Amino acid sequence: MVKMIDLQQSRNEIDRIDKQIVSLFEERMEIAKDVAAYKIKTGKKVLDKERENEKLRVLQAMASNDFNKHGITELFTQIMSMSRKYQYGLMSAGEQELPLKEIESLHRDKKMKVVCFGVKGSYTEQAMEEYFNTDIECFYAPTFKEIMEVIKIGEADYGVLPIENTSTGGIADIYDLLVEYDNYIIGEHVVKVQQALLGLPEAKLEDIKKVYSHPQALMQCSKFLESHHHMSPIEWLSTSDSAKKVQEDQDITQGAIASVRAAKCYKLKVLKESINHENTNSTRFIIITKKKEFIKNANKISICFELPHESGSLYNMLSHFIYNNLNMTKIESRPLEGHAFEYRFFVDFTGNLKEPSVKNALLGIQEEAIGFRILGNYHMV
Numbered sequence: 001m002v003k004m005i006d007l008q009q010s011r012n013e014i015d016r017i018d019k020q021i022v023s024l025f026e027e028r029m030e031i032a033k034d035v036a037a038y039k040i041k042t043g044k045k046v047l048d049k050e051r052e053n054e055k056l057r058v059l060q061a062m063a064s065n066d067f068n069k070h071g072i073t074e075l076f077t078q079i080m081s082m083s084r085k086y087q088y089g090l091m092s093a094g095e096q097e098l099p100l101k102e103i104e105s106l107h108r109d110k111k112m113k114v115v116c117f118g119v120k121g122s123y124t125e126q127a128m129e130e131y132f133n134t135d136i137e138c139f140y141a142p143t144f145k146e147i148m149e150v151i152k153i154g155e156a157d158y159g160v161l162p163i164e165n166t167s168t169g170g171i172a173d174i175y176d177l178l179v180e181y182d183n184y185i186i187g188e189h190v191v192k193v194q195q196a197l198l199g200l201p202e203a204k205l206e207d208i209k210k211v212y213s214h215p216q217a218l219m220q221c222s223k224f225l226e227s228h229h230h231m232s233p234i235e236w237l238s239t240s241d242s243a244k245k246v247q248e249d250q251d252i253t254q255g256a257i258a259s260v261r262a263a264k265c266y267k268l269k270v271l272k273e274s275i276n277h278e279n280t281n282s283t284r285f286i287i288i289t290k291k292k293e294f295i296k297n298a299n300k301i302s303i304c305f306e307l308p309h310e311s312g313s314l315y316n317m318l319s320h321f322i323y324n325n326l327n328m329t330k331i332e333s334r335p336l337e338g339h340a341f342e343y344r345f346f347v348d349f350t351g352n353l354k355e356p357s358v359k360n361a362l363l364g365i366q367e368e369a370i371g372f373r374i375l376g377n378y379h380m381v
């Protein structure tokens with residue numbers, strides 16, 4: 001018969017062992033302090049993957065069964081991860097230059113030049129007007145890439161681009177361009193997207209046979225289109241460009257799905273308002289600049305990084321946010337060119353580059369990920 005040991009007696013034993021673990025952990029961390037001092041002095045990286053792998057191999061071999069071998073690997077992976085975070089904390093505590101320069105507000109010393117995606121009457125134009133809310137000089141560029149290019153060569157101070165829609169998700173091309181160009185996000189703005197069916201001033205709802213719009217807008221209004229059999233949807237460059245086309249063609253059978261703003265801009269009639277079925281339909285826009293700057297009290301950071309193709313690498317990277325108590329608000333991934341089924345991650349989280357917790361997390365991610373970049377620090381809407 002198995003001898004029953006009193007639970008309290010077992011707990012007392014566990015307490016005794018845990019006390020030793022705590023004391024050993026503290027002793028180990030004290031030594032990590034010396035390691036950090038050495039690394040600060042010599043510029044050696046905190047993460048030494050070879051040393052960690054070797055340690056895990058040796059420690060695992062010391063365990064007597066498979067369960068314990070697995071447990072020891074997990075335990076020491078965590079202990080070394082804590083040791084790294086402790087070292088990053090010591091390193092980032094010193095005075096160093098911020099990756100972006102803090103400014104009081106947008107530069108308003110001269111008339112700002114802003115480049116806006118699309119054509120007049122677009123939702124992007126609305127985002128631009130609402131965000132800057134002041135006297136600006138603006139011009140339009142038809143593609144996302146051209147906006148990036150215009151900012152890069154300094155033809156405009158700021159650019160406005162859509163990045164995400166509540167119904168259709170993130171705009172993949174924008175994420176890729178943020179990596180390709182050395183431009184930075186300095187602001188964001190959200191516009192509620194209310195689609196309307198527009199036609200020529202003399203047109204009636206029954207006259208409309210062809211409906212032009214951006215594929216995303218056609219999708220947002222698919223239920224309306226399905227219930228109006230006499231209308232055939234046709235994909236076009238953008239919502240505002242569809243309105244422009246209807247106005248230019250002067251064909252009473254043509255309609256466009258666009259904003260009421262576009263109707264005013266191209267002198268069209270609003271045949272039906274609010275035809276999108278998702279009522280909370282909104283688009284988030286970003287304001288980009290070439291300058292490596294962020295506005296004082298900015299509270300959201302966007303970064304991107306690549307990860308080694310190995311088990312737990314994303315978990316390990318995200319542990320920097322958890323450890324530093326930072327709130328991650330979004331994660332996106334995009335395929336890495338030339339590396340089948342490998343990804344670059346885009347993460348948004350709340351914080352300001354001057355905060356110690358942010359410095360600590362960014363130092364860790366920068367060291368442990370590949371191709372790390374800060375895409376911007378800005379005010380969250």
Ligand SMILES: O=C(O)C(=O)C[C@]1(C(=O)O)C=C[C@@H](O)C=C1
Pocket residue numbers: 032035046047048049051052055079080083084
């Ligand atoms: O040995 C080092 O270089 C350390 O920084 C210590 C340590 C550890 O805690 O064991 C931590 C981080 C390195 O990746 C490897 C090992």
